[in-house]
Amino acid sequence: MSSDSRSPLVVTIDGPAASGKSSTSQMVAEALGMRHLDSGMIYRTVTAARLRIGGPPASWTEESVLAAASRATVAPGAPGATSFEPRLDGAECEAEIRGEAVTATVSLVAKMPRVRIWVNALVRATAATHEIVVDGRDMGTAVFPDARLKVWLVASPAERARRRVLQRTGREPTAAEVALETSELEARDLKDRQQTQPATDAVWIDTTGITQAEQVRRIVELATAKR
Numbered sequence: 595m596s597s598d599s600r601s602p603l604v605v606t607i608d609g610p611a612a613s614g615k616s617s618t619s620q621m622v623a624e625a626l627g628m629r630h631l632d633s634g635m636i637y638r639t640v641t642a643a644r645l646r647i648g649g650p651p652a653s654w655t656e657e658s659v660l661a662a663a664s665r666a667t668v669a670p671g672a673p674g675a676t677s678f679e680p681r682l683d684g685a686e687c688e689a690e691i692r693g694e695a696v697t698a699t700v701s702l703v704a705k706m707p708r709v710r711i712w713v714n715a716l717v718r719a720t721a722a723t724h725e726i727v728v729d730g731r732d733m734g735t736a737v738f739p740d741a742r743l744k745v746w747l748v749a750s751p752a753e754r755a756r757r758r759v760l761q762r763t764g765r766e767p768t769a770a771e772v773a774l775e776t777s778e779l780e781a782r783d784l785k786d787r788q789q790t791q792p793a794t795d796a797v798w799i800d801t802t803g804i805t806q807a808e809q810v811r812r813i814v815e816l817a818t819a820k821r
C-alpha cells in the first residue's frame with residue numbers, strides 16, 4: 595500500500611550492486627529538487643569505523659560493530675547540495691568508504707540484524723526532515739514499505755561490470771576485465787541476496803539497453819505523477 599499524497603515524498607530506488615542506483619538517484623533528486631541518500635554509504639561508513647578499530651573481520655561481534663556505528667553520521671552537505679555525505683568521527687571519509695577493505699567486508703556487517711535496525715533508523719530519521727530519493731537494497735521493502743514510488747533497477751551482470759570498470763578507469767574495459775568484474779559482482783550479489791529484494795509494488799526498470807538520461811527521465815516522470 596502507498597502513503598497518501600500529503601506525506602513527504604520518498605522515492606526508493608533498489609537493486610543489485612552496480613545497477614546504477616546511486617548515480618541515477620542523484621540525478622533524479624536533482625531534477626526533482628529533493629535530496630539523495632545512499633543507504634549503502636551508511637553501511638560502508640559503519641564498516642570503515644569498525645575497520646579502524648582493527649582485528650580480523652571474522653572475529654567482529656555485532657556489539658563491537660554497533661559501538662563503532664555511533665561514530666558514523668550523515669551530513670546534508672554544503673548549502674545547495676543535493677546529497678547527504680558520510681562522516682566518520684565528524685570528518686569527511688568518502689575515499690575510505692569506497693576502498694577495497696570496506697568493499698570486501700561491508701556485506702558481513704550488513705548481515706548483522708541490529709546493525710540493519712540501526713542503519714534503518716538513521717535513514718528514516720533523515721527522511722523525516724527532507725524529501726528524499728533513497729537507494730539501496732531494501733528501501734522499498736523493509737524501510738519505506740509505504741513509499742509513494744518504488745523503483746527496482748536491474749541490468750545484466752556483464753553490463754553492470756562494464757559500467758563499473760568504465761567508471762573506475764575512464765575507458766572501455768577489455769573482455770577479461772569485464773569477466774573478472776562480473777565474477778566479483780556476482781559474488782557480492784550472492785552475499786547480499788537475502789536483503790536484496792524487490793517490493794511487490796516496485797516499478798522494474800531494466801537499464802541494460804537504455805541510457806542513464808532515459809532511466810532518469812522515466813523515474814522523474816513517475817515521481818512527478820505521484821507528487
Ligand code: C5P
Nearest residue numbers: 633634637700701704730731732786789
Ligand atoms: O550500494 P553499495 O554497493 O555501496 O552497498 C554496499 C553494501 O552495503 C552492499 O554490498 C550491501 O552489503 C550493503 N547494503 C545493504 N542494504 C542496503 C544498502 C547496502 O545491505 N540497503
